[in-house]
Amino acid sequence: MGIRSFLAKPLSAYVVARQEKWAKNPEVSQEKVFQTIIKQAQHTIFGKEHDFAGIRNHTDFVQRVPIRDYEGFKPYIEQILQGKEDVLWRGKPLYFAKTSGTTSGVKYIPISRDSIHNHINGAKNALLNYIYETGNADFVDRKLIFLSGSPVLENKNGILTGRLSGISNHHVPAYLRSNQLPSWETNCIEDWEEKLEKIIDETLHADMSLISGIPPWVQMYFDRITARTGKKIKDVFSNFSVFVYGGVNFEPYKAKLFDSIGKKIDSIELFPASEGFFAYQDKFHPDHNGGMLLLLDTGIFYEFIPTEEYFNEKPTRLTIGEVELNKNYALVLSSNAGLWAYSIGDTIKFVSKNPYRVVVTGRIKHFISAFGEHVIGEEVEKALKYALDQFPETEVLEFTVAPQVTPTEGLPYHEWLISFAKEPKDLTQFAQALDKKMTELNVYYDDLISGAILRPLVITRLQPNAFIEYMKSLGKLGGQNKVPRLSNDRKIADVLYQWKI
Incomplete structure (x- = not known):
């Protein structure tokens, strides 16, 4: 056992113990987040326009702050891009996560100094939950690969801007960076197919233990390795034991992916987005009913709109204590990144209330x-x-x-x-x-x-x-x-x- 895996076990126990405290008090945790972010944003341009100083509870918030998608936030984002401070959140964003929208073209999602921890700790704590539940910590002593976007960031009026996965790459903990593949130079390649070939060059003879990425692109990586070697992935990476994914339902890809690997391996599901890291899988035993633990104390306040009401002029906006099991909701959030009653476009369903666990059921516009x-x-x-x-x-x-x-x-x-x-x-x-x-x-x-x-x-x-x-x-x-x-x-x-x- 290496020093990383040795230290990971007590750390995982500490993280799970803290997690249980807020998970057992969901409404209290969300109310604390709500009051904190409203108070901290009172003196922003958005806060003044929407009378944050007069907000005492969720009812006040609903009366003052309508649901918006990115189009509704565009005027505020433009002000930030022009150099204004204290627009949506205190000061300037630390980053803009650059993503593409179907109607908005390129979208710039703010990430603040306060909210970056949500993105980074979400993925880290998901791995620690896995270690705590399974006892498998050996993978942290071997090579880990994150199939992600380029970490190259551009400067937009003093704000570093790039893909979320690239931004996150700058915050990989130092104790894991020496284990991380691909190299910085390879990760910076923009062309995916060229990048993939370089990734294979660097990883083919490495002791890979964890691979993370969107399933269809991981499948493409596996197919190229098999085409080069004629081998199943388990015969190329004998210690590969953990697959981390998010963004899509794994089920349609599972059979092909496991066939390419040559055996079943453990998987960890995440629910990340440019707007925040919302949930992760926290249980791994065979009788687990599925679902990811909704993160209720990381600077994000959630509202849930029944999907059948989403396009109504004044839809019902529920808080965590008001949701029902097995009902589809559009996910709306307010956060310490400066997003307020922001509709991210995803729909979710609760499969557990003790603690609150969700599955992603689709996109509200798909x-x-x-x-x-x-x-x-x-x-x-x-x-x-x-x-x-x-x-x-x-x-x-x-x-x-x-x-x-x-x-x-x-x-x-x-x-x-x-x-x-x-x-x-x-x-x-x-x-x-x-x-x-x-x-x-x-x-x-x-x-x-x-x-x-x-x-x-x-x-x-x-x-x-x-x-x-x-x-x-x-x-x-x-x-x-x-x-x-x-x-x-x-x-x-x-x-x-x-x-x-």
Whole structure:
């Protein structure tokens, strides 16, 4: 046992003990965060405009501060970019996390000196929870790889700006930096495919124990290694034991990923975003019912809007003590980064209240409702898992779903565009299993099928590299970029047709 793994065990016990204190007092923890951030932002431009000095409770806050997405914050961000201080939070942001939006173009999300700890400690504490629960600390003595964006930052009027994963790279603890791969020089390469080849050069003969990244890009890394060596990943990295991921549901990728590795390994799920680090997996025993522990004391105050009310003029805004289990909510946050009643676009569902654990169910703007069915990401992912369980020989690389409203013949339908690594033995029966589960999960979809408004879903097979090529065409290959699971139009589907089999 090395010094790192030896010290990690008492540290993990300390972190879990502190965690249990706030997890057992969720409403008190959130109220403390709320009162603290409101008081600290009273004298900002935003705080003065919204009478933060007069806010005593959540009801006051709701009356003064409407829900906004990035577009609503753009005027304030522009002031910060022009050099103004005390706009959304005290002073200037420490960083801007640069991300791309569908309607806003490039988005600049502020990260303050107060909020950076939330981003850094979230990932660290997730690993410590894993060590505490499993006793496996050996991985910290070996090589660790984080498949992330470039750490190169640009200066925008005194504020360092770059991708969140690149910013986080600057805050990797010193005791882990000597174990971290790839090298700084390689991590700075912008072109993903060039970067990937260099990463393989550096890691192929290293004693890798932990790999972290978005599953489809990790799969691409594994595929390239196997193409070079002809070996399964377990025969290349014999001590690889922990996979860390976030941003997407792991289930659609699991079978292919584990097949590439050659064995099942432990995995840790995270819920990070440019706006904050919200939750992480804290339990790892086989009978754990899933879900990630929602972080309630890290400078973020949460509100939850029932998804069916999200587009109402005045939707219900619930606090942590008012939520229900197994109900979809749009996640809204206010934080010590200077975001106020900010809708991040993700939807979540609580699977536990003791403590509060969540699963990510999709994106509020990613759905199919061409006929009023309002199919969401959670439903298509559950349906796919069901079909994969029925046809265990099947491996899916990537997929997306779109409506076909005006087919050349027959009734309209939902089109599933899928890249298979291994196809089901009977594609027709696989599609029937998918459709059966969809009718069970979504009563509106069931009504449309039984009422002969829609015909059963259609699977369109795409080449294995289809989604890689599609993301490359957008300049979004690798890093933290993700393919939308659902679209309510044909924009993505029609482009993907060029890789149709």
